[in-house]
Amino acid sequence: SNATIFSMIQPTGQFHLGNYLGAVRVWKDLCDLKSSNNKNDVKLLFGAADLHAITIPKPDAKSFKKTRLEAIASLLSIGIDPKKAIIFTQSGIKQHAELHWILSTFASMGTLNRMTQWKSKAATNDLNNVKLGLFSYPVLQAADILIYKATHVPVGDDQAQHLECTRTLAGLFNNCYKTNLFPLPKTMLAPTKKILSLSNVEKKMSKSDPNQNSLIYLNDPPESIQRKIKKAVTDSITDHFNYNPIERPGLSNLINMISGVQRKSIQDVEKDFSRFNNYRDLKSYIADILIEHLREPRENFNKLVGNPDFLESVIKNGVEAASEIAEKNIQEIKKTMGF
Numbered sequence: 529s530n531a532t533i534f535s536m537i538q539p540t541g542q543f544h545l546g547n548y549l550g551a552v553r554v555w556k557d558l559c560d561l562k563s564s565n566n567k568n569d570v571k572l573l574f575g576a577a578d579l580h581a582i583t584i585p586k587p588d589a590k591s592f593k594k595t596r597l598e599a600i601a602s603l604l605s606i607g608i609d610p611k612k613a614i615i616f617t618q619s620g621i622k623q624h625a626e627l628h629w630i631l632s633t634f635a636s637m638g639t640l641n642r643m644t645q646w647k648s649k650a651a652t653n654d655l656n657n658v659k660l661g662l663f664s665y666p667v668l669q670a671a672d673i674l675i676y677k678a679t680h681v682p683v684g685d686d687q688a689q690h691l692e693c694t695r696t697l698a699g700l701f702n703n704c705y706k707t708n709l710f711p712l713p714k715t716m717l718a719p720t721k722k723i724l725s726l727s728n729v730e731k732k733m734s735k736s737d738p739n740q741n742s743l744i745y746l747n748d749p750p751e752s753i754q755r756k757i758k759k760a761v762t763d764s765i766t767d768h769f770n771y772n773p774i775e776r777p778g779l780s781n782l783i784n785m786i787s788g789v790q791r792k793s794i795q796d797v798e799k800d801f802s803r804f805n806n807y808r809d810l811k812s813y814i815a816d817i818l819i820e821h822l823r824e825p826r827e828n829f830n831k832l833v834g835n836p837d838f839l840e841s842v843i844k845n846g847v848e849a850a851s852e853i854a855e856k857n858i859q860e861i862k863k864t865m866g867f
């Protein structure tokens with residue numbers, strides 16, 4: 529097969545357990561698969577979505593540079609291998625923005641207005657304050673994917689609607705120019721359920737959440753993990769730790785986290801939990817699992833951020849490789865349109 533697997537993550541802060549289970553560990557698994565099966569015909573591209581990162585309140589230039597490097601360090605720290613995947617920063621490849629413009633002439637305001645992420649992020653109908661860039665975020669995301677003619681996009685399920693939008697735009701372009709230029713990219717949903725905020729189960733765990741207690745960061749020190757899990761919202765039933773996302777969302781979120789980290793079924797995690805009869809002991813057990821699992825990534829991360837030149841060289845190589853594909857494709861796209 530000639531699969532091109534593409535995904536990105538916003539460098540807007542440290543990566544958290546939701547990013548890990550919903551996205552970046554899947555990317556690592558794909559790298560591992562590539563070596564063991566020797567699937568050299570599968571192209572892997574994983575990036576830091578730094579153009580998307582300025583659609584929210586803008587970071588200052590200095591810390592933005594730092595967070596971008598840390599994002600790359602995080603990808604490497606969990607075992608994503610730059611020899612197997614093209615690792616890049618979105619802003620290094622100008623064709624993303626070029627295709628964004630072209631696709632924006634296909635995207636209807638109605639479709640974009642129905643995006644639930646837009647609705648939750650804009651959270652206002654005040655047209656003087658919501659920005660065009662945030663509204664057209666899914667169009668840029670479509671451009672990100674289609675500029676590489678990606679066939680598969682591994683993401684968490686919060687991104688499923690955006691990928692639907694990508695397929696719509698690809699289809700509109702193909703129909704308009706009677707071409708099959710763009711493959712309709714498939715959503716590769718992560719096996720783990722969406723991870724929720726530890727302090728408010730109405731929300732997903734997200735980098736943009738200002739409440740740091742609601743997230744487990746991949747490089748959280750052990751004490752932070754202990755403290756945050758201890759504080760995590762649960763319930764007062766302690767005789768039976770069963771999975772019930774509707775009635776026991778806090779507990780079920782913890783079960784999802786452990787099931788994801790340990791790659792165990794929900795039933796097996798419930799079985800493991802059944803020997804506890806209070807949340808204090810259960811939570812300390814959960815924290816220990818997370819601390820142990822994140823030990824190696826945390827150590828790797830701390831080493832990598834001490835070597836910015838190496839990180840820059842990884843980005844430079846990745847940007848070069850991605851640009852080559854993107855330039856070939858944008859030329860084909862523009863030729864198809866008569867430019």
Ligand code: ADP
Pocket residue numbers: 536537538539540545546547548549550551552682683684685686687721722723724732733734735736
């Ligand atoms: P964030 O909302 O934390 O800024 P991004 O928008 O950068 O995350 O998303 C990066 C990837 O992480 C996407 O594939 C997304 O689906 C996944 N992801 C983000 N938050 C979660 C979550 N809480 N649970 C599962 N996957 C998530």
Ligand code: NA
Pocket residue numbers: 538734736
């Ligand atoms: Na986000």
